[in-house]
Amino acid sequence: MHVTKVSDRTKEQTIFHHTGNRFQTEDREIHIVARLEEPLVAVLGNVLSDQECDELIQLSKDNMHRSKIGDSRQVNDIRTSSGMFFEEEHDILTTIEKRVASIMNIPVEHAEGLQVLRYTPGQEYKAHYDYFSAASKASKNNRISTLVMYLNDVEEGGETFFPELDFSVTPKKGMAVYFEYFYDDQTLNERTLHGGAPVITGEKWIATQWMRRQRVR
Numbered sequence: 001m002h003v004t005k006v007s008d009r010t011k012e013q014t015i016f017h018h019t020g021n022r023f024q025t026e027d028r029e030i031h032i033v034a035r036l037e038e039p040l041v042a043v044l045g046n047v048l049s050d051q052e053c054d055e056l057i058q059l060s061k062d063n064m065h066r067s068k069i070g071d072s073r074q075v076n077d078i079r080t081s082s083g084m085f086f087e088e089e090h091d092i093l094t095t096i097e098k099r100v101a102s103i104m105n106i107p108v109e110h111a112e113g114l115q116v117l118r119y120t121p122g123q124e125y126k127a128h129y130d131y132f133s134a135a136s137k138a139s140k141n142n143r144i145s146t147l148v149m150y151l152n153d154v155e156e157g158g159e160t161f162f163p164e165l166d167f168s169v170t171p172k173k174g175m176a177v178y179f180e181y182f183y184d185d186q187t188l189n190e191r192t193l194h195g196g197a198p199v200i201t202g203e204k205w206i207a208t209q210w211m212r213r214q215r216v217r
């Protein structure tokens, strides 16, 4: 009988390089609340202040209103929330993007515009991968990592779930979940399948940052 010991496997290099229970960015101390090693998933605390969360929600409310994509437009079956990408420059965005780049250990030039999503009761984001399939044009400069930041507490439901990992994260204002999928071993990437469970009571607001392998700006 052949038995593969765990110690025979070599862990792949990760992008996220922070260790211990906390680390410092230029302007804020981030807490590592929990982590799974492979694929790397980290639950982070103290990522955004309450005021930053409130401001992001307010800014996107204004923008959703302006671009008229807010409301209850049903995008498709996979994602029923409504959302927007920031395109204009705002002081708060520059601050947050710098902090996020430092958390994710990727230069800010690799960052897509921050996306804010709002879910109302019943709305969800079904299980999906954040990276693009090898067949798609976008995969030439594919996504490599994700940071989902929670902008409010959700009364009930709205967990970020990872079905392949039997793992879920409860939204908590100012906290975030980080994961990456830049592994040589494709089965590790596939285990980052995730979604946003339906909101049952209350609203759920998140800001998502995706990083690309090469610069986009």
Ligand SMILES: O=C(O)CCC(=O)C(=O)O
Residues within 6 Å of the ligand: 125, 130, 146, 148, 158, 159, 160, 161, 194, 195, 196, 197, 206, 208
């Ligand atoms: O809503 C969530 O918790 C997950 C969001 C997500 O998967 C994404 O923005 O790519």
Ligand SMILES: [Fe+2]
Residues within 6 Å of the ligand: 128, 129, 130, 146, 194
């Ligand atoms: Fe996602």
